[in-house]
Structures are given as C-alpha cells and as structure tokens.
Amino acid sequence: MKKKVILAIFSFFVAICTLDVIIALRLTPITLKREIFVYEFGNEISTDVATYINANDTVLKQAKLNFSNVKNEIGIYPASVEYAGSKYDFYIKIEDTTKPIVKLKQIVFNVNPGETIQAYDLLESVQDQSKIKAYFLLDNGKKETQQTFNENGSYVMNILVVDAAGNQAAKLRVKIVVGHHGNYPTLLGITDIEIKKGEKFDTMAGVSASDGNGNDITSRIQILKNNVKYDKEGVYEVIYSVKNDNGNTLQRTRKVEVIKNESEKKS
Numbered sequence: 102m103k104k105k106v107i108l109a110i111f112s113f114f115v116a117i118c119t120l121d122v123i124i125a126l127r128l129t130p131i132t133l134k135r136e137i138f139v140y141e142f143g144n145e146i147s148t149d150v151a152t153y154i155n156a157n158d159t160v161l162k163q164a165k166l167n168f169s170n171v172k173n174e175i176g177i178y179p180a181s182v183e184y185a186g187s188k189y190d191f192y193i194k195i196e197d198t199t200k201p202i203v204k205l206k207q208i209v210f211n212v213n214p215g216e217t218i219q220a221y222d223l224l225e226s227v228q229d230q231s232k233i234k235a236y237f238l239l240d241n242g243k244k245e246t247q248q249t250f251n252e253n254g255s256y257v258m259n260i261l262v263v264d265a266a267g268n269q270a271a272k273l274r275v276k277i278v279v280g281h282h283g284n285y286p287t288l289l290g291i292t293d294i295e296i297k298k299g300e301k302f303d304t305m306a307g308v309s310a311s312d313g314n315g316n317d318i319t320s321r322i323q324i325l326k327n328n329v330k331y332d333k334e335g336v337y338e339v340i341y342s343v344k345n346d347n348g349n350t351l352q353r354t355r356k357v358e359v360i361k362n363e364s365e366k367k368s
Contacts, residue, residue, distance in 0.1 A: 131156045131164070131184060133191050142175055142197040142266070143230035153191060154182050168193070175231070175266060197266035201229035205260070207351065209276045209285045211313040216279075217249040220260055223275060226293075231265035238272065253280030278313065286318065286345040287311045291353045297362040301331050304339055304355075312345035329357045 132155045140146050147153075150164045164184040171178040171193045182189045206225040212218060220235040227233055236244035238259040250256060256277040262270040278285070290307040304327060309319045326340040337357045344350045 131160060131182070131187070131189055133182075133189055135191070137177070137192045137194050139194045139196060140173075141199065142173070142195050146171065146173060146193065150182060153180075154189065156184075160184060197231055197264065197268060199230065200268045201227055201233050201262050201264050201270040203227050203260075203262045203270045203273060205273055205275060206353065207285075207287075208274075209278060211278045211285060211287045211311060211315075212250055213315050214253060214280050215249065215251055217247055218277070219247045221246070223260060224262070227262065227270075229264045229268075233262055233264045236261045236263070248277075250277055250279040255279070280315075285313050285349050286343045286351045287313065288322070288341055288343055288351055288353045291341055291355045293356040293358075295358045295360055296331075297364075298334055298359050299332060299362050302357070308341065310343040310351075313347075313349075314345075318343060318345060325352070329359070331359060334359050334361060 134153060134155060138153065146168075148166060148168070150166050151161050153166070154161075154164065156164065164182050167181045167183060167188075171180050173195060175195050175197055178193045178195070180191055180193050182191075204225040204227075205223055210218070210223065220237050224235055234246065236246055237248045238244055238261045244261060248258070256279065258275050258277055260273040260275060262273075287310060289309050289311075294302065296302055304324060305322070308322065309317065310322050312318045322341055322343045324339060325342050326338055329337040329339065335358070337359065339355045339357060340352060341355070342350060342352045
C-alpha cells in the first residue's frame with residue numbers, strides 16, 4: 102500500500118512537471134524588446150530573432166522572422182516574429198544620419214572667361230551611402246549646381262554637398278581664377294576607372310592640362326607612377342604631374358580597379 106502511495110505521489114509530480122513544460126512551451130510569454138528597431142542606412146540588418154524578442158532558448162530556436170517587406174532603403178517597414186501560431190508585429194526603420202565625407206580635386210581652379218563649372222566636377226571623392234548633390238553656396242544663401250564666371254579675377258566660393266537624406270558635409274572653400282591671373286596649372290579628365298582583367302587602357306585618353314592662363318600644356322604631363330597589373334585583379338594607382346612656367350606643380354592620382362573578366366574560360 103505504501104508503495105502505491107509513493108508511486109501515486111511520484112506520478113502526480115511527474116504530471117505536474119510535464120504540464121509545466123507543456124505550458125512553458127505553448128504559453129511562454131514572448132515580449133518584443135521594442136516596437137521600432139532603427140538601423141543606419143547601408144548597415145547590415147540583424148536576422149537573429151533574439152535581437153527582437155525576449156524568450157527562452159527553446160522559443161528562440163523555433164520562432165521565425167518575417168522580413169518579406171523589409172528593404173535596406175530609407176523608410177519604415179513592417180516585420181514580425183511568428184511562433185506557435187501567434188504573430189508579434191514590429192517595425193524596421195532605416196535612416197541615414199551620416200554626413201558625407203568629401204574631398205576636393207584641388208583648392209585652386211583656373212577657368213576661361215565665360216566658362217561654366219559644375220560644382221560636382223570639383224569633387225575628387227565622396228564617401229556616402231546614398232546619392233549626393235553638390236552646390237555653390239552663394240552669399241545670398243541660394244544654392245546653385247553650376248556657376249558661370251564671365252569677369253577676369255579671383256573668386257572664393259563655398260561648396261556644399263548634401264546627400265539624399267539631407268545630411269550636409271562640412272562646407273568646402275575653393276578659389277576660382279578666371280582669365281590670365283592663374284598661378285596654378287590644372288589637370289582635367291583624371292577620374293577613377295574600372296577595367297576588366299586582361300584589358301588595357303590609355304592613361305592619357307581624355308586627360309589634359311592648362312597652365313592657368315588658358316594655355317594648353319598637356320604635352321608636359323608626366324606620369325610619376327603606374328603600377329597597374331592588367332592580368333591581376335586589384336586596385337592600382339596612376340599618378341600624374343604637370344608644371345607651368347611659373348614653376349607651380351600639380352599632382353593628381355587616378356585609381357584603377359582591375360576586376361574579374363567574366364568572359365575568361367573557367368579552367
């Protein structure tokens with residue numbers, strides 16, 4: 102009789118524990134860590150369910166994320182966690198709060214009277230995840246993407262770069278020298294390029310130079326460095342230099358990226 106009582110008590114506790122496990126598995130409280138999760142545009146969006154909910158390890162392993170409506174573009178997108186027939190809704194917000202980092206080609210630019218300059222053409226490089234626009238910031242507060250300089254002389258201009266989210270880079274100052282007052286040479290047509298493995302390019306194609314007084318000195322351009330390996334993928338440099346009659350020298354660097362050639366036969 103005593104054994105039956107002990108067995109009954111043991112069975113009772115086993116039943117209670119089993120019931121607790123079932124309840125824990127089926128009714129484990131899942132709580133969202135927050136309603137909106139914010140990511141910086143261009144950064145990776147976490148696909149770890151533990152990022153979004155509070156739950157035990159068993160639930161975390163079985164719960165599924167639904168990111169079918171989420172894009173890595175600026176905006177707010179619905180998402181959810183699904184577990185045991187229940188759905189827990191939240192939002193993924195993609196925002197861009199990073200200011201562009203901008204580098205000018207040079208500080209002084211020489212142009213001829215009547216020549217129109219695009220603000221964007223004065224930029225050497227821009228680091229940003231979204232599209233940008235470049236403006237001349239005028240004294241009256243207006244922004245213009247281009248300017249025409251008709252009168253001889255020197256003009257100090259502010260350049261403003263703004264990305265698609267409205268983030269502004271630090272203002273840059275350039276000197277525009279118009280007419281026969283230039284003291285610095287100019288190198289044009291030196292842009293970063295991408296070529297396929299095995300292909301070659303003419304380092305001087307589209308490249309020109311002026312002495313700052315409207316005179317063409319393209320023939321004086323020297324290539325100080327060219328480490329491009331056309332048969333090996335990688336990023337290389339070509340460095341150009343030119344000197345005018347005033348003895349002033351200008352150097353510009355072009356990046357050349359050799360990429361995989363898809364037409365190559367697979368070995």
